[in-house]
Amino acid sequence: MTTSTAQASPNIALIKYWGNRDHFLRIPSNSSLSMNLDGLVSRTQVSFDPGLEADRLTLNEQEIIGPALQRVSVLLERVRGMAGLKQFANVTSSNNFPIGTGIASSASAFAALTVAATAAAGLKLTTQELSRLARTASGSACRSIPAGFVEWQAGQDDADSYAFSIAPPDHWDLGDCIAITSETHKPVGSTEGHTLADSSPLQAARVATTPQRLAQCRRAVLERDFDALADVVELDANMMHAVMITSAPPLLYWQPATLAVMHAVQDWRSSGLPVCYTIDAGPNVHVLCPGEKVDLVAARLRQIPGVNDVLTAHPGGGAHCLPAC
Ligand code: PMV
Numbered sequence: 001m002t003t004s005t006a007q008a009s010p011n012i013a014l015i016k017y018w019g020n021r022d023h024f025l026r027i028p029s030n031s032s033l034s035m036n037l038d039g040l041v042s043r044t045q046v047s048f049d050p051g052l053e054a055d056r057l058t059l060n061e062q063e064i065i066g067p068a069l070q071r072v073s074v075l076l077e078r079v080r081g082m083a084g085l086k087q088f089a090n091v092t093s094s095n096n097f098p099i100g101t102g103i104a105s106s107a108s109a110f111a112a113l114t115v116a117a118t119a120a121a122g123l124k125l126t127t128q129e130l131s132r133l134a135r136t137a138s139g140s141a142c143r144s145i146p147a148g149f150v151e152w153q154a155g156q157d158d159a160d161s162y163a164f165s166i167a168p169p170d171h172w173d174l175g176d177c178i179a180i181t182s183e184t185h186k187p188v189g190s191t192e193g194h195t196l197a198d199s200s201p202l203q204a205a206r207v208a209t210t211p212q213r214l215a216q217c218r219r220a221v222l223e224r225d226f227d228a229l230a231d232v233v234e235l236d237a238n239m240m241h242a243v244m245i246t247s248a249p250p251l252l253y254w255q256p257a258t259l260a261v262m263h264a265v266q267d268w269r270s271s272g273l274p275v276c277y278t279i280d281a282g283p284n285v286h287v288l289c290p291g292e293k294v295d296l297v298a299a300r301l302r303q304i305p306g307v308n309d310v311l312t313a314h315p316g317g318g319a320h321c322l323p324a325c
Contacts, residue, residue, distance in 0.1 A: 003047040004119035008111035008319035016240040019197030030210040038316030042108035044093040046116040052088035075137040083121035110137040111144035111319040119325040131162040147318035169315035173291030180309040181257035200247040230276035237278040257306025261285040
């Protein structure tokens with residue numbers, strides 16, 4: 001029996017991934033850029049065991065069956081194929097961030113699973129190969145493999161669609177204050193959401209103009225230019241949500257408290273506080289600010305009616321084995 005444990009953090013996209021050119025391999029319609037979130041962690045142990053008759057998954061101490069187990073097994077099947085292994089695996093995973101808060105855990109979960117499963121199978125893969133493999137399980141998981149500020153080049157096919165670090169975590173202390181506005185599960189998850197993107201008449205315009213926003217965002221990160229970052233991050237999130245709202249069927253993830261936070265952030269920025277928002281496929285709002293403003297921004301967010309909690313994070317490292325593999 002071979003066992004390995006790995007951990008990974010979720011990431012917040014500054015330039016969003018929405019829609020695939022190839023849904024099976026998760027080759028995205030556009031490139032994206034993100035920051036790993038330090039302090040929020042998924043930890044996963046994988047043991048390939050000759051005594052098992054099927055893969056098993058325990059998540060936050062609960063045995064999981066059905067589609068979630070199936071999704072894990074698909075990734076394990078790829079790993080078994082690469083390693084020439086026949087044994088099934090026992091997968092045990094936990095998150096240190098509160099579950100049910102609507103913080104997407106699939107990126108950190110599948111990045112940790114990819115690193116733990118390949119190590120347990122005896123494979124020695126490069127960061128690029130790990131990123132490509134994680135991408136097939138959850139697109140954004142490919143961005144949780146490298147450290148810090150990360151770009152996912154869309155590429156044309158499996159070989160050239162992977163993420164790489166453009167700057168390490170200590171390059172820029174950018175803070176993320178996550179305003180939790182709802183704890184209910186989202187009605188339509190991102191895997192299904194991606195299949196609806198092309199039904200919006202706005203998706204083609206969004207995809208065609210992403211390279212400009214990506215270049216602006218990359219420059220803002222490399223030059224630590226918060227004002228430039230704020231403009232492009234909000235524009236890009238708004239464009240993704242415009243696509244969501246105009247797809248068939250429409251996806252409207254915002255709740256009243258989501259809008260209250262968006263308005264507050266714009267007011268604060270107009271009065272000189274460096275803040276901006278971005279929102280994923282859910283009602284919670286990620287409020288970005290320079291690291292030294294995190295406590296102030298989190299305290300202000302807690303005052304907004306409908307904000308149930310605020311989690312805070314700074315730039316984080318990449319996925320890795322515990323101890324190092
Ligand atoms: O990786 P997925 O399939 O969970 O998609 C992530 C989609 C967004 O979070 C909305 C945007 C992004 O780039 O992370």
